[in-house]
Amino acid sequence: MPNKPSIKTRKKQTKQTLEHFGETIYQEIAHKHFPSMDIPSRSTSNIRYDEHSRQYVLGDKCVKRSSRNIRHIRPFTQLVWTASFVNMLCKDNKTSTLRDVYYSAQAFDINFKDQKESDNIITDLESALEFSREDFNVFPEERSQIFGDLTIEYTVPGYQGKRVNLTMHPDGLAIGPALTTAELIKTKANKVIVIEKGAMFTRLIEELAFKRFKAILIHTAGQPPRATRRLVKRLNAELKLPVYVFCDGDPWGMAIAITIICGSANAAHIKELTTPEAQWMGLYSTDIPKYKLPSNKLSNIDVKRLQDMMKDPRCQGEPWRPQIEHFLKQKKKCELEAFSRYGLDYVVTTYLPEKLR
């Protein structure tokens, strides 16, 4: 299954956008104008849920940031510096982290009060240029893994053109900068299973579930980092693989599934992080009685979270709404590890075949 080199195209677009941004400001100053820019507003009043694309998006409201304004001059400078810094990263094929950016600024006499301020400026840059920070080679701490029959081709310096099959290491491979920026070449898998817990991820590898179900396995380790969500999206969009999300049977597990499928309000300014076609596979509240799984009582915080979800626009349809109501009625929750109650291979031999049918 050949695939067009999406990463290369993306990198080119990023570079052009950054350069254009710089050029605009340069011209303003050269023409004796105070440079300014419009940034889409990320205030709650400007975030709305779009039924059609099934994700949060930003409205039309913009914030004007002008170097003429004394309150803007510092953040404006920080923004331009951040743009020039990530441009350098992209040019030199280097990657960085949010923390790195915070410290690098000090070398340019651009002082951020704290990392929160520098993180915020990066988010501004994302909104203004409509690229995500991973496009700018700024990556979070990596903690997600991927495993499965997928061949990728690295684009990072030193590994350019090198191809790797993701079954090569039985612990899976970290979804870091190198993997995120790799081209997806080919796969024999026909689905992706996204898993919240490391134990289940390892179980499915050990029990050779990836072979049995022809699946690429991804471990999110809790809420998935944005790089992981991007990768899920690419597997779905570029390789046309259906995606199944498999989490704990509690409101927090549901939230992980929702984030992968519909995105979060926090990242409303970034498109291409959501996978609307992905399906929440479990654990459902109804699975607890159905499979007689060991369970715990819902805590007060769990109940509160479920009640909030009742009002969440992302949770109004199937299968969300009935399951939330069932949780609230049953007042029980269940972890992925609960399957071990019926033997280590129970999930592979019984649960998954039924769910994936």
Add this chain to the structure above:
Amino acid sequence: MDSNQMTQENETFMEISPADFFYRNRDLAGFNNPTRALYSAIRELLENSLDACELYGIPPKIFLRLSYENGDNEDALGSTYQIKIMDNGSGVPSEYIPSAFGQILFGSKYKLRQVRGTFGLGGKMAILYGQITTNSTARIISSIGKQEFYEYNLRIDIQSNKPEILKRKLHENKDKWHGTIVDFTLTGDYPRAMPKILEYLRQTAMINPYAEIVFIDPRGRLYRFESVTSKMPKPPKEVLPHPYGCDVETIRRIINVTKCDNMRCFMSTHFHRVGNKTAKSFLDYAGIPFDLHPKKLNSDEIVRIVQMMQSFKDFLPPDSSCLSPIGKDLLTEGITKELNPDFIYLEQRDPSAYSGFPFIIEVGVAYGGNTPVNPSFELYRFANKIPLLYDEASDISRRILNEKKDWTRYKIRSGDPLAFFVHVCSTKVPYKTVGKEYIADRPEIEREIRNGINSVSRRLSRFLSRKISIEHEQRRINLYKKYLPKIAQFSTDLSPRRRKVPDVEPLLESLRRYAEENA
């Protein structure tokens, strides 16, 4: 009969006691220990000298020297010092010299006008103290500018309060020199007293900018406070006592000397701002016959007159011609000379009166320069041109400053280099003690000081808000100066072509223009 006996007792008391009384109670006049005594002696002598010049409109030139006596040095506790002061004042006529310097409570200061000394006491207390502590004699030379002048060596006979002349010498005066020299020894503690003495001299120079004062201290150091102007405040006029300020004793004294043979004449002749018409309406009010002979008034009647005087509402307020405030301009010069502040504002309040004594308050504020920083603000207190250095905490002005809580309204912050000046001028400054160190709480005076402080603070707040806005503007421009070149640099880095960084100077220029237009 009764009152006669009283008077006689009083007289006996007065004769044996003024010198004796103050000898026993010298702490009342500020001579309680060697440190304070040295400070008080210098202060009293200096004030007498300044008065002697000013009352005759002579710009004061005063030389003061303090030296160790007989090889004493400063390490010895309670060393003996020789003190010598020389002024260019009007001088004392030779026949009055012994009394003026050798008899306590004798002097020219019992009439009503604004002078520094009030009790006719200070200078002689200093001499008396010297005599007590070192058994010294005082040498007095004084000339009123005639062909010749006298030099006296004298002591005070404490028991009889009479000068005891030991030596008298005649000098020729070819140069028509006038002035006074006083010279004697006393026990003191200069190392301890030094800070207060120097501060006293500095503040004296501040409030008397027309005076030149030279001081040589026992270590041989010379301090010179130069005059910065030859202008002097107009000398105060003498006035009659105001009815509101009279007590029984005052009336009795006036009765003793009056030539009037009826009460109407008595009232309109001897009191400040009482004419024929006021005299008439007062006597009507008090129910006293117009043609009563003043000398026939008995004690009860005198007491009643004093009471009626206090309650009669139609006396005109005392006028201020008997006062000699420094004036806005002179004070400004004097304070500027010592503090060199960034901002200074002085205000002379309108004359007012308490209990028949006229007073004028002068209030000022200075900011920046050499103004000391004091969390509760520096306070310079003056009364009749004398700096007040002790007991600040008990003073009415300090209380007003401490009670004032709305500083932020005036843009004043604690820790600002800020000083207030309060000068009380009056024929009778309401000191609480003979030591003349702090002003008592009189509602009339308190009101004027409070309003004065508020008024000068408002002026200061205008200066401060302008200063704040200029600083603010400067900080603004500095921010742009810091960041605009960076924006230019980074945008150049970003843009794909290699080229020169654009010039941000036109942008900065437009900011400056905008600031000027909107200043």
